[in-house]
Amino acid sequence: MKRRAFIALLGGAAIWPLAARAQQPVMPVIGFLGNDSPDLWANYLRAFKQGLRETGYVEGHNVAIEYRWAEGRNDRLPALATEVASRQVTVIAAPGSTPAALAASAATTTIPIVFAIATDPVGLGLVASLARPGGNVTGVVTLNVEIAPKRLELLHELFPAATSFALLVNPTNPPLAEPVSKEVQTAARVLGVKLHVLHASSDPEVDAVFATATRLQAPGLVIGPDTFFNSRIEHLAGLTVRHALPAVYQWREFATAGGLLSYGSSVTDVYRQAGIYTGRILKGEKPADLPVQQMTKVELFINLKTAKALGLTMPTALLVRANEVIE
Numbered sequence: 001m002k003r004r005a006f007i008a009l010l011g012g013a014a015i016w017p018l019a020a021r022a023q024q025p026v027m028p029v030i031g032f033l034g035n036d037s038p039d040l041w042a043n044y045l046r047a048f049k050q051g052l053r054e055t056g057y058v059e060g061h062n063v064a065i066e067y068r069w070a071e072g073r074n075d076r077l078p079a080l081a082t083e084v085a086s087r088q089v090t091v092i093a094a095p096g097s098t099p100a101a102l103a104a105s106a107a108t109t110t111i112p113i114v115f116a117i118a119t120d121p122v123g124l125g126l127v128a129s130l131a132r133p134g135g136n137v138t139g140v141v142t143l144n145v146e147i148a149p150k151r152l153e154l155l156h157e158l159f160p161a162a163t164s165f166a167l168l169v170n171p172t173n174p175p176l177a178e179p180v181s182k183e184v185q186t187a188a189r190v191l192g193v194k195l196h197v198l199h200a201s202s203d204p205e206v207d208a209v210f211a212t213a214t215r216l217q218a219p220g221l222v223i224g225p226d227t228f229f230n231s232r233i234e235h236l237a238g239l240t241v242r243h244a245l246p247a248v249y250q251w252r253e254f255a256t257a258g259g260l261l262s263y264g265s266s267v268t269d270v271y272r273q274a275g276i277y278t279g280r281i282l283k284g285e286k287p288a289d290l291p292v293q294q295m296t297k298v299e300l301f302i303n304l305k306t307a308k309a310l311g312l313t314m315p316t317a318l319l320v321r322a323n324e325v326i327e
Contacts, residue, residue: 030065032093044230109135117140118145138277148180151250165218166195166196173227250263261301277293
């Protein structure tokens, strides 16, 4: 071999590995919008990442996640969504928060978005229809608004002679708080009881609501669906016992943490499904072609230990309908 050809061969051998590395695909990036803080969302993040794993994606291995946390302030979400969109991420995940989904949708019409919310995404303008979203947004929706009146009915079964009850909603989330208030108010009129609608969007306000409901002599409290409340399930359950105020919430975790009743879907399934949809979009599917998933399965959980601590006798009709009685 001539000297010049040999040198050229060596040079090519040295350059080839660098070129090969340069041609490796860039790791996709998920922009994750959370309305609270990572420590309060640990369980939900695990479920979301489980969904990603089921589609073949593991954080740090073949996908990166850029997190933005609003620390319980919904007013921060528009700026955070704009920041994430400017990073040109592959997909934006805004699970569990209606304000986060709306902020992401307002920030971009091109980057795919996956939501997980408790109210009608068509009415909010997020999608054209559940079957055919039609744009860059899709996700998972639960029946929380629709079944919120049922939670009041459960308390009424427990206290059939009561003349009033209380409802807790987050006023900084009007797309969810307003329809929930309307639906539960309608149910209260049908039952012939007065409904005290109470507001909280901070920890001190949450504590004050339980004291106020007790002062109003409301025998029971319906906790409206909201991500802010989701991240404080154990605290809410503790307040139920501390104030001797029977309360009902949407997730099983509320009952297992010491709350009296829960009636709704599985929170881990919701976040897992959001993770699966995020993974499917990473694989190349389009949000416009992914129908909005509806979580239609609802379950009733009763904490009998809490009932006994509150001096309550649970009606047999409630106990036989429960999916699980925690003793």
